[in-house]
Amino acid sequence: MFAKAFRVKSNTAIKGSDRRKLRADVTAAFPTLGTDRVSELIPGKEELNVLKLYAHKGDAVTVYTIGGNPILFELEKNLYPTVYTLWSYPDLLPAFTTWPLVLEKLVGGADLMLPGVVVPPTGLPQVQQGDLCAITLVGNRAPVAIGVAAMSTTQMLASGLKGKGFSVLHTYQDHLWKSGDKSSPPAIAPLAVNPTDSNEEKVDLGLRGHLSSLTLEGEEDRKVHHPEASEDTSSGALSQDSQDGKPLQEQMDELLHQCFLHALKSRVKKADLPLLASTLLGSHMFSCCPEGQQLDIKKSSYKKLSKFLQHMQQEQIVQVKELSKGVESIVAVDWRHPRKGSTLEGSEVRRIVIDYAKRNSLVDADNRNLVKLDPILCDCILEKNEQHSVMRLPWDCLLTRCLQNMQPAYQVTFPGQEPILKKGKLSPIDITLAQKAYNKKVTVVRNLEVYGLDPCSVATTLQQRCQASTIVSPAPGAKDSVQVQIQGNQIHHLGQLLLEEYRLPGKYIQGLEKAPKPGKK
Structure with a gap:
C-alpha cells in the first residue's frame, strides 16, 4: 500500500476527546495489549498528530503519529499497527517468518506467497482467513511487515504451502516507514524451544520422505511381487498398528474418503441422480473398498453417513437433499471438483490394480502371471501404437506402467502441523x-x-x-x-x-x- 509515495491532505494535532476515543478503539482492536500498554502506546501528554493522506492507488488512509513516527494507520475503519509499534510489541500479532531476500519483493509492493514462508520447529501459528498478521525474518522476531491472511492455517497446509499467503499492507523501508525516523528493526531473539524436542524433531523432521513408491525409485519398490504369492501380506483389516501406526479412526477416515471418491469417479453416473445415500453406500462405496479391508463408518470420526455427506457438501463435491427425516439423497455431483489430497502410495496402487483385475476376471486362465487388458487399462497404460497389438501384460509390467504414469510426489511432516504434500521428486x-x-x-x-x-x-x-x-x-x-x-x-x-x-x-x-x-x- 505504501510502496510508492503518498499525498498528505492534512496534518493536525489530535484533541483530548479524540485521544480517548483512539485508546478505546485500540483496546477493542487489540485486546491482548491491555490497558497499561495502550496508555504507553497513546500517552496522555505527548503530542499526537493525525494525518489524512491518499495512497498512490487512491485509498484514503488516516495515520496517527507520535514524535514524528507513525504508530497506527486506519483504512476503511480498521486499525493497523506500523512496524514502529510492532518493534515495541513484537507479540501483538501472530507472526509468520520469511527469508531476508523476500523482504525486497515485499517492499516493492508484492504480497507474501506461501512458498516463501519458513516453517519453524513449533509449526505455523493458527490463524483464520482475514486475520491480521506480522511478518518477520529468520533469526529475528522484530516484524518487518504486516499483512492480512489470504487463507486459514489449515487451508495453507492443505494447499501444500502454495499460492498467496498474505496481502501485505505495510513494510519496513516503505514510504510510511520513511515518514518516521527511519530506524532499523531491533534484534529480538527467537523464542526458545524445548532443547529435547528441538533436537529430536529437527533431526528426524518427521520426514516420511519420498513417497518414492509412486516412482519405483526406492529399492523396496523395485521388487514388484507376483500378487498371488503375496496376497497375505498385502491384505488384512485395518488395525491400530497398520499404516505407519496411524490411529484406527484416522485410518477409517482415509478409507471412507477413498471409497467415496472412487465410487463417484468410477461407478456413479449422471443418469443415476438423484441417488439415495443408502444406495451410494451399499451398492457403490462398499464395493470400492480395497481387498482385505472393511469400511465401517461407526469407527470413523463422522460416526454417521449423513454427517460425512454434510462435510462433502461443505467441500462442494456433492449436494444433499433430505427427502424425509433420516432419508437423504445425492441430487448433484461436481464432477470437475479437484480431488486434492487423495494421494496413493505404491502399495495402495498395487492393491487397487490387483483388485480391479480380479473383479473384472482379467487374470489369464491359462497363465496366471498374465493380465488381459480391457479398454480402461489400455487407455491408462498403453501407447497409441500398442492399442491393437498388446493384449496381455505380465503383472510386474502392468504395475510398473501404472506407477510410472502417476505424478510423483513427496510428503514432509514438520512438528506441530499437518504433513505438507508437494508435487515432483524430493530434491536432495x-x-x-x-x-x-x-x-x-x-x-x-x-x-x-x-x-x-x-x-x-x-x-x-x-x-x-x-x-x-x-x-x-x-x-x-x-x-x-x-x-x-x-x-x-x-x-x-x-x-x-x-x-x-x-x-x-x-x-x-x-x-x-x-x-x-x-x-x-
Whole structure:
C-alpha cells in the first residue's frame, strides 16, 4: 500500500476527546495489549498528530503519529499497527517468518506467497482467513511487515504451502516507514524451544520422505511381487498398528474418503441422480473398498453417513437433499471438483490394480502371471501404437506402467502441523565445489530449507566451526530458494553437521564424496 509515495491532505494535532476515543478503539482492536500498554502506546501528554493522506492507488488512509513516527494507520475503519509499534510489541500479532531476500519483493509492493514462508520447529501459528498478521525474518522476531491472511492455517497446509499467503499492507523501508525516523528493526531473539524436542524433531523432521513408491525409485519398490504369492501380506483389516501406526479412526477416515471418491469417479453416473445415500453406500462405496479391508463408518470420526455427506457438501463435491427425516439423497455431483489430497502410495496402487483385475476376471486362465487388458487399462497404460497389438501384460509390467504414469510426489511432516504434500521428486541436499578466482575453492550447499533447516543458521554454524567466511544468496535458477557458500572445501565439516548433529539420512544428501581425503592439504 505504501510502496510508492503518498499525498498528505492534512496534518493536525489530535484533541483530548479524540485521544480517548483512539485508546478505546485500540483496546477493542487489540485486546491482548491491555490497558497499561495502550496508555504507553497513546500517552496522555505527548503530542499526537493525525494525518489524512491518499495512497498512490487512491485509498484514503488516516495515520496517527507520535514524535514524528507513525504508530497506527486506519483504512476503511480498521486499525493497523506500523512496524514502529510492532518493534515495541513484537507479540501483538501472530507472526509468520520469511527469508531476508523476500523482504525486497515485499517492499516493492508484492504480497507474501506461501512458498516463501519458513516453517519453524513449533509449526505455523493458527490463524483464520482475514486475520491480521506480522511478518518477520529468520533469526529475528522484530516484524518487518504486516499483512492480512489470504487463507486459514489449515487451508495453507492443505494447499501444500502454495499460492498467496498474505496481502501485505505495510513494510519496513516503505514510504510510511520513511515518514518516521527511519530506524532499523531491533534484534529480538527467537523464542526458545524445548532443547529435547528441538533436537529430536529437527533431526528426524518427521520426514516420511519420498513417497518414492509412486516412482519405483526406492529399492523396496523395485521388487514388484507376483500378487498371488503375496496376497497375505498385502491384505488384512485395518488395525491400530497398520499404516505407519496411524490411529484406527484416522485410518477409517482415509478409507471412507477413498471409497467415496472412487465410487463417484468410477461407478456413479449422471443418469443415476438423484441417488439415495443408502444406495451410494451399499451398492457403490462398499464395493470400492480395497481387498482385505472393511469400511465401517461407526469407527470413523463422522460416526454417521449423513454427517460425512454434510462435510462433502461443505467441500462442494456433492449436494444433499433430505427427502424425509433420516432419508437423504445425492441430487448433484461436481464432477470437475479437484480431488486434492487423495494421494496413493505404491502399495495402495498395487492393491487397487490387483483388485480391479480380479473383479473384472482379467487374470489369464491359462497363465496366471498374465493380465488381459480391457479398454480402461489400455487407455491408462498403453501407447497409441500398442492399442491393437498388446493384449496381455505380465503383472510386474502392468504395475510398473501404472506407477510410472502417476505424478510423483513427496510428503514432509514438520512438528506441530499437518504433513505438507508437494508435487515432483524430493530434491536432495546438494553439495558442490566451485572454482573461484586465483584457484580458490568454495563449497556450495542447496535445498536446506526443503528439510526444515534454516540456511542462515547453518551458515553461522559453519562460519564458526570452519573459521571461514560464508554467504547466503539466491540459488541460481531456483525460485524462492537460497544457497549457502563457504570458503574452501568444507564438505567434511558440512557432512558432520548434517549427518551427526541434524541426523539426516545420507540418502538425502549428495556430494559428500567430494570431501578432502584424510591427510590431504
